[in-house]
Amino acid sequence: MLTIKNLFAGIEDKAILKGINLQVNPGEIHAIMGPNGSGKSSLASVLAGKEDYQVTDGEVLFEGKDLLELSPDERAKEGLFLAFQYPVEIPGVSNMQFLKTAVNEIRSYRNQPALTAGEFLSLIKQKQKLVELDDQFLRRSLNTGFSGGEKKKNEIFQLAMFEPKLSILDETDSGLDIDALRIIANGVNRLKNNNNSFVLITHYQRLLDYIVPDFVHVLYDGKIILTGTKDLALELEEKGYDWVKEMAHAKEPAQ
Amino acid sequence: MLQTDTLHTKFLELVKSAEAQNGATLLESRQAAFKRFSNNGFPTIRSEQWKYSNITGLLNDALQVPVEPLAVKETQDAGAALLVKLHAPAEWLTILTINGKLHTIQRPTGSKEDNLQISDVQDFLLSTEDDGDNDTVVQQAINKPFSLLNRALFLHGLQLEVKANSQVNIPVHIIHYYTGIENTFLQTRLQLKANKNAHLTVVESFIADSSCKNVVVNHAAETLLAAEATLDHFLVQQLNEQTNLILSEVVRQEQQSDYKNHVISLPFARFIRNNLDIALKGTYSHTDMHGLYMVSPQQVIDNSTGINHLRPNCTSNQLYKGIVADKGTGTFNGRIYVHLDAQKTNAFQKNANLPLGEHAVINSKPQLEIYADDVRCTHGSALGQMNNQQLFYLLARGIKQEIAVKLLSQAFVNEVTETIEQESIRSYVADLVEKALDQM
Numbered sequence A: 001m002l003t004i005k006n007l008f009a010g011i012e013d014k015a016i017l018k019g020i021n022l023q024v025n026p027g028e029i030h031a032i033m034g035p036n037g038s039g040k041s042s043l044a045s046v047l048a049g050k051e052d053y054q055v056t057d058g059e060v061l062f063e064g065k066d067l068l069e070l071s072p073d074e075r076a077k078e079g080l081f082l083a084f085q086y087p088v089e090i091p092g093v094s095n096m097q098f099l100k101t102a103v104n105e106i107r108s109y110r111n112q113p114a115l116t117a118g119e120f121l122s123l124i125k126q127k128q129k130l131v132e133l134d135d136q137f138l139r140r141s142l143n144t145g146f147s148g149g150e151k152k153k154n155e156i157f158q159l160a161m162f163e164p165k166l167s168i169l170d171e172t173d174s175g176l177d178i179d180a181l182r183i184i185a186n187g188v189n190r191l192k193n194n195n196n197s198f199v200l201i202t203h204y205q206r207l208l209d210y211i212v213p214d215f216v217h218v219l220y221d222g223k224i225i226l227t228g229t230k231d232l233a234l235e236l237e238e239k240g241y242d243w244v245k246e247m248a249h250a251k252e253p254a255q
Numbered sequence B: 001m002l003q004t005d006t007l008h009t010k011f012l013e014l015v016k017s018a019e020a021q022n023g024a025t026l027l028e029s030r031q032a033a034f035k036r037f038s039n040n041g042f043p044t045i046r047s048e049q050w051k052y053s054n055i056t057g058l059l060n061d062a063l064q065v066p067v068e069p070l071a072v073k074e075t076q077d078a079g080a081a082l083l084v085k086l087h088a089p090a091e092w093l094t095i096l097t098i099n100g101k102l103h104t105i106q107r108p109t110g111s112k113e114d115n116l117q118i119s120d121v122q123d124f125l126l127s128t129e130d131d132g133d134n135d136t137v138v139q140q141a142i143n144k145p146f147s148l149l150n151r152a153l154f155l156h157g158l159q160l161e162v163k164a165n166s167q168v169n170i171p172v173h174i175i176h177y178y179t180g181i182e183n184t185f186l187q188t189r190l191q192l193k194a195n196k197n198a199h200l201t202v203v204e205s206f207i208a209d210s211s212c213k214n215v216v217v218n219h220a221a222e223t224l225l226a227a228e229a230t231l232d233h234f235l236v237q238q239l240n241e242q243t244n245l246i247l248s249e250v251v252r253q254e255q256q257s258d259y260k261n262h263v264i265s266l267p268f269a270r271f272i273r274n275n276l277d278i279a280l281k282g283t284y285s286h287t288d289m290h291g292l293y294m295v296s297p298q299q300v301i302d303n304s305t306g307i308n309h310l311r312p313n314c315t316s317n318q319l320y321k322g323i324v325a326d327k328g329t330g331t332f333n334g335r336i337y338v339h340l341d342a343q344k345t346n347a348f349q350k351n352a353n354l355p356l357g358e359h360a361v362i363n364s365k366p367q368l369e370i371y372a373d374d375v376r377c378t379h380g381s382a383l384g385q386m387n388n389q390q391l392f393y394l395l396a397r398g399i400k401q402e403i404a405v406k407l408l409s410q411a412f413v414n415e416v417t418e419t420i421e422q423e424s425i426r427s428y429v430a431d432l433v434e435k436a437l438d439q440m
């Protein structure tokens, strides 16, 4: 599904990702954890194609294609989805208009006919239930005036609408109360199957009680410094990050 | 560039022709106006009001000032067909003028609207005589060069007047249609008068067809709202690269009146200048000024607005937004003037611009002058740029760049079109705006 080899990227002169290697296979759930500022969101942004980042080295293959050669919209059309850590508000663009445009663009890329108004509405109804998103959010401008939790729900609702192959969830759990967390986790668990994959970026072990990962990676200072199973998340929860940081520094050659 | 001497010759011809004679009361005013105009001639970029727009190329030597009515081929029957072609909403009362001259009035079946009087201009609504300090701002406005020239040289003038204590229930749609004219500097005029506690909605569409060549329309409007009157006024400019417009509107509001103005400048004229001067002469009055200017490449749209708070307890609200294509020039020059006597003024002004390319030129100059001490005024101006976070969000959802830009442009203009309360007018304007966005 996704192969990242020795990926280096930065903004202007600042190096942020410093040699990432990661293999995600169909049907797998990966969790990426790590202290603030270690490059988790940057990794997600580079994969989604955010212009601000320059890739200076390395390679990313998505379903066999060179991901870095594709424009952001093509990446989405190929089946990559990023649930943003901070979904942006877009006043004046209604949620419905946005969804319809996006769904039909993706369908046209896949040589499927545009949905009729009826088909579109029933698709919405069906996916809406998955995350218990109220009708009123569909009528409003995109994310505008939504609470933090509603924005995150809306991200997962879009994920359900677009049915991507690989979904990256950037701290979707941050700032959610336990009910919202449960709703979102249930949604993800129902969308999960043997052909799609998820990368969960998270700070907290809490989410991993609901969505059980196959692998847990620790990202620190632009590198994956440790990989384990879900037990690693528990250990991090208990002991914090200092011991992994020390381990990472110990591995570095003396300057 | 057009010379004042040439204009003077034309002016003398005009004065002789029957068209000018039939309004004897106007003759003196015409002469006074021309004299005033001649003193200073056309404005140059040295003038503060015109510093962003050079009109020497616009007012080229080839332009002729017509001194008698221009021939119009269409018959009355063709008027109805033309209205269909121009997508004039059938449920509105429609007044069609062709090259400035009244051509057809079409009423929806069953509507009478006998409280609305439609006539030729016999006299100016706003006089040039000074009737005290309170009126000097109106004097200044009607004595600006293009207003003066229009007073002197206008061939056709249309006046609408609503009886006191009455309401015109449907929008009155004035279509200024320009067709089949070449090298013409046309002076047209509209006067709107809402008497005490009268209510009127006017939509003006300025539409040019492709048969026009090198046309400049100098359109002047005088608008008067008596006490407690309300007027919803929409100016929708649908011109093309051969047909340019200089518009000067002066509005006088008496107490407890409510004036709402929308100027929608659609792209593709080479040059549009909108002068809007408003005098809040009575207490407890309100003004809305909403503007949307969509500037195509190589085009200039220059908005110059002034609102004068002269008396206490008035409110004004201004929102002007511009979308400016690469190599287009969009200008907003907006002045709020709160006079000494205008305590408890509440004035709001906002200008925002969305450039669509690196070489879009945007001039934004909000000005506040406050001489009263108990007032609330806020203004803001944003040169703006496409919000990259928003753009990336849309791209990351599979929407391609050009459609994402269109969605965001649409969102940007929606803030203006959403202020249109009447559903039928909002959809008339929104459709035109959407089409224009597709073409920009």
Ligand SMILES: Nc1ncnc2c1ncn2[C@@H]1O[C@H](COP(=O)(O)OP(=O)(O)O)[C@@H](O)[C@H]1O
Binding pocket: A011, A014, A016, A034, A035, A036, A037, A038, A039, A040, A041, A042, A043, A052
């Ligand atoms: N737009 C930006 N410009 C410059 N530096 C940035 C920008 N965004 C993030 N960074 C830097 O990149 C590093 C990684 O940030 P980020 O990817 O947001 O980390 P995380 O998501 O793990 O908290 C930080 O040092 C941060 O300051």
Ligand SMILES: [Mg+2]
Binding pocket: A040, A041, A042, A085, A171
């Ligand atoms: Mg982050």
